[in-house]
Amino acid sequence: MSLPPYGSATFIEPTDPSFTPAKKLKFCKVCGDRAKSYHFGGLSCDSCKAFFRRSVQSAGYKNFQCPYRRTCEITISSRKCCQFCRFQKCVAIGMEKGWVMTEEERLHVLRIRMAKRQEEEEKKIHRRQKIRRENHHADLNEIHKFLTEDDIQCIESIMNSYEVSCLTIAFSSSLCSQHCDRGRTEIIDMFFTVIKQLAHFAQQLRSFAVIPRHDQEILLRSGVMELCFLRSAYVFDE
Amino acid sequence: MSLPPYGSATFIEPTDPSFTPAKKLKFCKVCGDRAKSYHFGGLSCDSCKAFFRRSVQSAGYKNFQCPYRRTCEITISSRKCCQFCRFQKCVAIGMEKGWVMTEEERLHVLRIRMAKRQEEEEKKIHRRQKIRRENHHADLNEIHKFLTEDDIQCIESIMNSYEVSCLTIAFSSSLCSQHCDRGRTEIIDMFFTVIKQLAHFAQQLRSFAVIPRHDQEILLRSGVMELCFLRSAYVFDE
């Protein structure tokens, strides 16, 4: 085995005058290139690490052949020449095949990572929704920048009418509970009540009340579904 | 020393004056054309690379002869004129015959490649089959949690009827071959047969057989397309 040019950094004695807090240079025990740390149990450079991992993962090392006498010297410049001897040396300096993850292990790690990412995504979305809701409140404070006093009064009057309608035409008591599993008839009941509320509300609006009865019916009939959706979105509580 | 099979930027001399931080243009040492990388141990262009490989693979270089004095100057435009001197120069700049793959090596690589591909294909199929089998078994084992004995018997009776229908009304012999490129009439034939099978199958079900003929027809006509799709999904074999 060849020694690293400046001696193995691993065995620096405490009294070694060359020991400085600055840096301890380490070298790949396979090819002599600069090494940063241990890989698979042996001190090696990044390229020898990659070479070893790939060889094991693909099981390609089983097909390596030495064109000479299985004694090739491995250096930075010659390491590509003989895969067989390079791999042999990797094993010789302590790198172990067992430390390379199997396909299953890799998939396992991958799955865990994916799950984590998804969780974080969901958190992000939640945070955004929260911010949006807060901004909504802020917008209401700035409403005077965009609407006149008259506009606001009109809106408030309409909102008032709607509230009155909802109070006037109440839901049947069976629908007031928070029960989630409602039967079919109850759902239909609920829709009927909402539709009645909407009709009542429309009558409160002067511009609606003045048009002919027949036109009123057409308008209500064609818009009631959208209004139900709108109301659903409004009362939806995530 | 032998040259690496793949990838080698290692042989750029550190003292090379042409080395600039901007770009390092490389030129073929044989003919002066632009070179991208080393080939067989020498920096050469693609055409000289191909020329060298062919000459070695066919052993044709042994028959090259120089019509002049074996001192021909090789340039981009003259490189075709004298194979002998071109090959001589290839060797002179470092290209080695030994690095061209022999027929055996090529076959060896080919075989490994084929084996790998096949192995992976098999793995894929295995994995898919395994997953399918697991899902299938799990469901079938838990079937008693969701169905009563009567339910299961009923299902089995229906399955039986279906099988009988399929056997009773057989496909025409021309459709039994595994040929993929079927004509239009054959496809139509196939659909007709399937529809007849479905009608026959429906007649086997008592609850269907007892309803009026006219209603039967309506039911069959409105459901036949979906049933065909369902059957297609069932018999589909990837």
Add this chain to the structure above:
DNA sequence: TTCAGTTCAGAACGTTCA
């Protein structure tokens, strides 16, 4: 910081076709 894995551009092999 250490040490797993991942990604990507590039090197250098062979093959095909005009």
Add this chain to the structure above:
DNA sequence: TGAACGTTCTGAACTGAA
């Protein structure tokens, strides 16, 4: 003959967990 392409291998730069 040589351009263009398809393949595999290499190694630098990166992510991510402990």
